[in-house]
Amino acid sequence: MPIEISHIERLAQILSRSGVDAIEIEEPGLTLKLVVDTGNRTAASATLAAADAPVTHRSIIAKADVAGQFLAAHPWQDKPFVSPGQRIEDGAMVGLVKVGLLYAPVVAPAAGTIDAVIAETGAMVGYGTPIARIRELN
Amino acid sequence: MTVTDRPRISLLGTSALLFEAPGAFDLPHQRRIWALAATASKWPGIREAIPGITNMMLTFETPPRELDTLIAALNDGWDAAEGLAIGGREIRLPVTYGGEVGSQLQSVAEHCNLSIDDVVAIHAAPLYTVFALGSHPGYCYLGGMDPRITMPRRQTPLQRSAGGSVSIGGSQTGVSASPGPSGWHAIGHTNWTFFDPTWPAPAALAPGDTIRFEIERVIR
Amino acid sequence: MEILSVTGPASIQDLGRFDQYRFGVGTSGAMDEVALRAGNILLGNDENAAAIEIPMMPFKLRFGRDMAFALTGAGVEAEIAGRPIPPWWRSHARAGDVLTIKAMSRGARLYLAVGGGIDVPMILGSRSTQFRGEFGGWHGRPLQAGDTLPCASSTAAIDELGIEPADITLARPDAAADQTIVRVVIAGEYDAFDAATQALFWSGRWKITPQSNRYGYRLQGPDMKPKAPVEKRSHGIVPGVIQIPPNGQPIIQMRDAQTSGGYPKIATVIRADLWRVGQARLGSELRFEQTAYTDALAAEAEMSTYLDRLRTNVRLVEELRACR
Known part of the structure; x- marks a missing residue:
């Protein structure tokens, strides 16, 4: 279903009401990114390159599905959600994206072993930004 | 204690305020408190006006932005308050004085230089x-x-005093409705139900009702 | 849902019972009002919906059907069906899933809210447990293993989502580790203490003794004696009032406190900070900071702003899902 202009207007209203800076929505064949212009643009492109680096084994990537600030650990906890070498289940939480006062989980799309947490704590991430690389179980 | 002729008004944080009437702990003053509470409970922003002993607590639905108006209204309300004579019910409460629950009967007698029989007779x-x-x-x-x-209140409250305890705290007396901690001295007990949340008015008694204690037994 | 194991007095609480003082009935209600509201906001509940207040771990419960739930308040080690649950988080349980809460690493009270709230009867305007009156909540008593609690409605599956804990957004400056600074407005008998004793109250580091609970926090610190003994006529008191009994050691009245008292009152913890007292741990220290009535109202407004933002942010997530 295409995104309609009325939807975009509605989304923009919701954003400005809620104090959230930006949001990205992906539909088949189309990505919509709305940024509230605060004069302070952020990007997460540096981390994208790392994700694209060639790897020798079959990996899968856990991606952010909302724009915001990446947190590898909950602010109350010292220990990150995952560390390299750690075995995780399908759906396990690998980090958080902070949007306003919300903490949205970033989850592993499959079971495996954590190769690397690509995103850095505090970095701004967007829809689809790679967060962690996971080596799939054989 | 010095007694001033103006009421004292003090804050209980942002959720309530305390109004303390000048003068004696007696029925005429208490009747004015009842009258003031009946008026103040209708003021905007006031959740409840709760009479105490010659004082009244106001709890706020929303805390007033500024307090001067409310304070003035309380002072005026007190000056204008005619005693509200509530024609309450008269309840007769049989009391067993002394015994396990009323274990402080002896100490009250000693403190007051009276015999046990005197304390019971004076109390009843x-x-x-x-x-x-x-x-x-x-x-x-x-x-x-x-x-x-x-008899002054206890230095350290008792962790658990029985429900139905008839006790003395300072120059006041009362009957506890359920077991719990108490800083008062129990001199007897009664079997009566003072509270049931399923009743239309959950408390059996209301301000203005009267109680006569009947000496059922004295256990020495 | 069925309680499998419980340590200490866990109880059903909503925001409280606020208009029954004239019958001698105190407020009861959640010791951390902000955490209860936040949990209910996460679930789209009425903010006054009843939840379980859990002061001690371990605690274990089995969900009887598919249900959304949220954990707010204390920082705990919690798992649902083996998956860890971060702090201030909502999640979804399937029928038969076991929620296990082990250690409490931060704060003093955890709130377990469920979609639709815990459906115990409303008694005198509230679902909160009235311990002294033995009514409200679950048969007017603390929860026990084997209790099966009714829930208002099962909710459609919701996404996992967390929110920023109140103590981050509403952080207070200069609090040392294991110390909580709370703002107070002075009360009726402040002037019954001489200047040196008043100064001790402000400078004192007040240790929270083990005799602290939902009724009151008994503190230990400098000796606070009034200029002359004060015996007042009984009058109404509210949660937050700090009394000084004859032994000179303050007691902060909390949610299950008596509705009246006669000990001198030196100050009252403001509503905007009372939840911080509710989350202060036994053995930790409290310090008092004097604040004016108008500043206390401003602090309440700040607390409301945090809750308003939570409400809008959580609603945003739901509206976005509806848009997609």
């Missing part, structure tokens, strides 16, 4: 008026106690 003589409800569900503060059996 007056027709008490329910001045206010408070402390715990259904508890009544009674006015009218003879000052000869005054």
Whole structure:
């Protein structure tokens, strides 16, 4: 279903009401990114390159599905959600994206072993930004 | 204690305010408190006006932005308050004085230089008026106690005192409605239900009702 | 849902019972009002919906059907069906899933809210447990293993989502580790203490003794004696009032406190900070900071702003899902 202009207007209203800076929505064949212009643009492109680096084994990537600030650990906890070498289940939480006062989980799309947490704590991430690389179980 | 002729008004944080009337702990002053509470409970922003012993607490639905208007209204309200004579019911309460629950009967007698029989007779003589409800569900503060059996509250409260305890705290007396901690001295007990949340008015007694204690037994 | 194991007095609480003082009935209600509201906001509940307040771990419960739930308040080690649950988080349980809460690493009270709230009867305007009156909540008593609690409605599956804990957004400056600074407005008998004793109250580091609970926090610190003994006529008191009994050691009245008292009152913890007292741990220290009535109202407004933002942010997530 295409995104309609009325939807975009509605989304923009919701954003400005809620104090959230930006949001990205992906539909088949189309990505919509709305940024509230605060004069302070952020990007997460540096981390994208790392994700694209060639790897020798079959990996899968856990991606952010909302724009915001990446947190590898909950602010109350010292220990990150995952560390390299750690075995995780399908759906396990690998980090958080902070949007306003919300903490949205970033989850592993499959079971495996954590190769690397690509995103850095505090970095701004967007829809689809790679967060962690996971080596799939054989 | 010095007694000023103006009321004292003090804050209880942002959720309530305390109004303390000048003058004696007696029925005429308490009747003015009842009158003031009946008026103040209708003021905007006030959740409840709760009579205490010659004082009144106002709890706020929303805390007032500024307090001067409210303070002025309380002072004016007090000056204007005619005693509200509530024609309450008269309740007869059989009391067993002394015994396990009323274990402080002896110490009250010693403190007051009276015999046990004197304490019982003095305590049971007056027709008490329910001045206010408070402390715990259904508890009544009674006015009218003879000052000869005054005994200061405990230094450290008892962790658990029985429900139905008839006790003395300072120059006040009352009957507890349920078991719980107490800083007062229990001299007897009664079997009566003071509170039931399923009743239309959950407390059996209300300010203005009167109580006469009947000496059922004295256990020495 | 069925309680499998419980340590200490866990109880059903909503925001409280606020208009029954004239019958001698105190407020009861959640010791951490902000955490209860936040949990209910996460689930789209009425903010006054009843939840379980859990002061001690371990605690274990089995969900009887598919249900959304949220954990707010204390920082705990919690798992649902083996998956860890971060702090201030909502999640979804399937029928038969076991929620296990082990250690409590931060704060003093955890709130477990469920979609639609815990459906115990409303008694005198509230679902909160009235311990002294033995009514409200679950048969007017603390929860026990084997209790099966009714829930208002099962909710459609919701996404996992967390929110920023109140103590981050509403952080207070200069609090040392294991110390909580709370703002107070002075009360009626402040002037019954001489200047040196008043100064001790402000400078004192007040240790929270083990005799502290939902009724009151008994503190230990400098000796606070009034200029002359004060015995007041009984009068109404509210949660937050700090009394000084004859032994000179303050007691902060909390949610299950008596509705009246006669000990001198030196100050009252403001509503905007009372939840911080509710989350202060036994053995930790409290300090008092004097604040004016108008500043106390401003602090309440700040607390409301945090809750308003939570509400809008959580609603945003739901509206976005509806848009997609």
